[in-house]
Amino acid sequence: MVILRPMAETEFQAYLEPAIQDYAQNIFENGTLTEAQALERSRQQYGELLPQGLASPRQYLFTLVEPEQQQSVGILWFAIEERPGRAPYAFVYDIRINDAHQRHGYGSQAFQEMEKKVRELGINQIALHVFGSNTGALEMYKKLGYISTDVNMAKTLDPA
Numbered sequence: 226m227v228i229l230r231p232m233a234e235t236e237f238q239a240y241l242e243p244a245i246q247d248y249a250q251n252i253f254e255n256g257t258l259t260e261a262q263a264l265e266r267s268r269q270q271y272g273e274l275l276p277q278g279l280a281s282p283r284q285y286l287f288t289l290v291e292p293e294q295q296q297s298v299g300i301l302w303f304a305i306e307e308r309p310g311r312a313p314y315a316f317v318y319d320i321r322i323n324d325a326h327q328r329h330g331y332g333s334q335a336f337q338e339m340e341k342k343v344r345e346l347g348i349n350q351i352a353l354h355v356f357g358s359n360t361g362a363l364e365m366y367k368k369l370g371y372i373s374t375d376v377n378m379a380k381t382l383d384p385a
Contacts, residue, residue, distance in 0.1 A: 229287040230287060241275075283306075287300045303317045305348060313341075339351070
């Protein structure tokens with residue numbers, strides 16, 4: 226079973242900029258913003274969520290470690306969210322499995338380990354967002370028992 230090890234500062238610094246860029250690309254490809262606007266939104270959101278980096282309150286960032294080789298196979302980031310009128314819940318902001326380690330079950334294992342940590346924090350619900358174009362992630366989440374709670378849809382029309 227993959228190990229969730231708290232992310233080190235050097236790992237966080239290596240993670241942050243590529244994550245901001247990847248999220249901006251997803252926003253651009255799945256939305257109505259220009260690339261520059263998507264990058265600005267991505268930087269803004271990461272800045273709001275992680276104002277103190279790894280020390281940001283209620284944020285849990287982990288390096289996923291394969292136990293036999295003790296090598297990093299990816300990252301997982303979740304936060305504990307509190308909203309008026311709703312019980313606190315965990316929200317998965319990011320999971321990344323390194324290309325060479327995909328399709329080996331590490332994503333599913335990471336979610337199983339995360340569920341243990343969330344329970345230890347006294348939380349009984351986990352939520353996440355996934356872009357519709359990420360069919361591999363959608364498939365994994367469904368296999369793990371996650372259900373759709375909201376669905377946004379769009380259609381691009383040909384010019385008249």
